Amino acid sequence: MSRRLCLVTGASSGIGAALAREFANHGWDLALVARREDRLGELAEELKAKYGVDSLIIADDLSEPGAPERIVKAVADAGRQIDGLVNNAGAGQPGMFTETDWTDQDRFLQLMVTSYLHLVHLIAPGMKARRFGRIINVSSVSALLPSAKAHTRFSGTLYPGAKSLLIKLSEALALELEDDNVHVTALCPGYTWSEFHDVNGARQTVSNLPKFWMLTAEDVATAGYDAVSRGVVTRVPGAWYKFLVAVAKVLPDPVGRALMRMQEKRMAAQAGAAAGTSSAG
Numbered sequence: 001m002s003r004r005l006c007l008v009t010g011a012s013s014g015i016g017a018a019l020a021r022e023f024a025n026h027g028w029d030l031a032l033v034a035r036r037e038d039r040l041g042e043l044a045e046e047l048k049a050k051y052g053v054d055s056l057i058i059a060d061d062l063s064e065p066g067a068p069e070r071i072v073k074a075v076a077d078a079g080r081q082i083d084g085l086v087n088n089a090g091a092g093q094p095g096m097f098t099e100t101d102w103t104d105q106d107r108f109l110q111l112m113v114t115s116y117l118h119l120v121h122l123i124a125p126g127m128k129a130r131r132f133g134r135i136i137n138v139s140s141v142s143a144l145l146p147s148a149k150a151h152t153r154f155s156g157t158l159y160p161g162a163k164s165l166l167i168k169l170s171e172a173l174a175l176e177l178e179d180d181n182v183h184v185t186a187l188c189p190g191y192t193w194s195e196f197h198d199v200n201g202a203r204q205t206v207s208n209l210p211k212f213w214m215l216t217a218e219d220v221a222t223a224g225y226d227a228v229s230r231g232v233v234t235r236v237p238g239a240w241y242k243f244l245v246a247v248a249k250v251l252p253d254p255v256g257r258a259l260m261r262m263q264e265k266r267m268a269a270q271a272g273a274a275a276g277t278s279s280a281g
């Protein structure tokens with residue numbers, strides 16, 4: 001029997017590359033998707049050498065509406081079926097919602113929400129028919145914590161809302177597919193070492209955080225693979241973030257928001273006046 005194949009978006013760095021390694025370590029072939037083809041090629045070689053698995057390389061831009069159909073077609077044209085999907089590609093859209101072009105917000109939504117939904121819509125029916133599937137939607141702990149100005153400044157006003165939709169989607173889809181052996185997980189990392197904060201300009205601010213705030217992409221990937229294998233619907237990696245989410249659930253909203261403001265002021269002071277306030281992934 002040939003190996004199962006998992007399609008991972010945003011596999012050229014950070015959490016996506018780590019999740020590709022995790023699936024490869026468990027014997028999956030990969031379809032690696034991102035814009036930087038050279039990075040995907042290097043990862044494919046690494047996965048072959050280390051785990052003996054095969055990878056398809058699909059260079060595409062998921063902020064383009066046609067990308068999901070092109071990507072799924074490329075896998076089908078290679079004669080493979082998709083048994084695993086990791087929806088992970090993403091980047092912040094820094095700047096105030098009221099001061100940025102709609103074109104930019106629209107591309108952000110296409111990349112962070114619509115492409116995720118479209119890929120699930122294209123791929124999940126096949127999983128259901130074959131009675132096997134593993135889907136991870138990479139959300140963020142920011143969707144589970146009180147709102148903060150930081151999200152606007154670095155990741156975008158829509159970022160927590162976009163990530164919240166992925167949690168509700170995963171919950172509803174997990175219920176819809178619970179009798180079909182298709183597991184769906186919303187993976188909700190906190191601050192994670194990756195290129196994310198270089199892309200959104202928050203590197204300086206994040207570097208000032210206490211070490212226990214920072215997760216590695218490998219920690220996140222291990223937690224994600226474990227959760228989707230067991231059928232856990234929402235997974236927050238790391239003890240610190242589990243604690244924060246538990247506290248946020250019992251705090252009245254105004255108290256939670258006040259605490260977020262205090263934390264933002266503390267981080268802004270640390271980062272210095274030039275860096276302004278903080279960010280969250």
Ligand SMILES: NC(=O)c1ccc[n+]([C@@H]2O[C@H](COP(=O)([O-])OP(=O)(O)OC[C@H]3O[C@@H](n4cnc5c(N)ncnc54)[C@H](OP(=O)(O)O)[C@@H]3O)[C@@H](O)[C@H]2O)c1
Binds near residue numbers: 189199
């Ligand atoms: N780092 C954090 O603190 C953190 C926390 C919570 C959630 N997250 C989420 O985790 C996910 C992965 O982020 P990361 O931290 O691993 O960041 P990263 O290292 O910057 O990786 C982002 C990945 O997405 C790909 N990507 C970006 N724009 C794309 C586009 N238009 N089309 C196709 N691929 C695109 C990038 O590849 P190319 O540039 O080669 O296209 C890259 O592979 C994101 O959804 C992010 O929101 C991150």
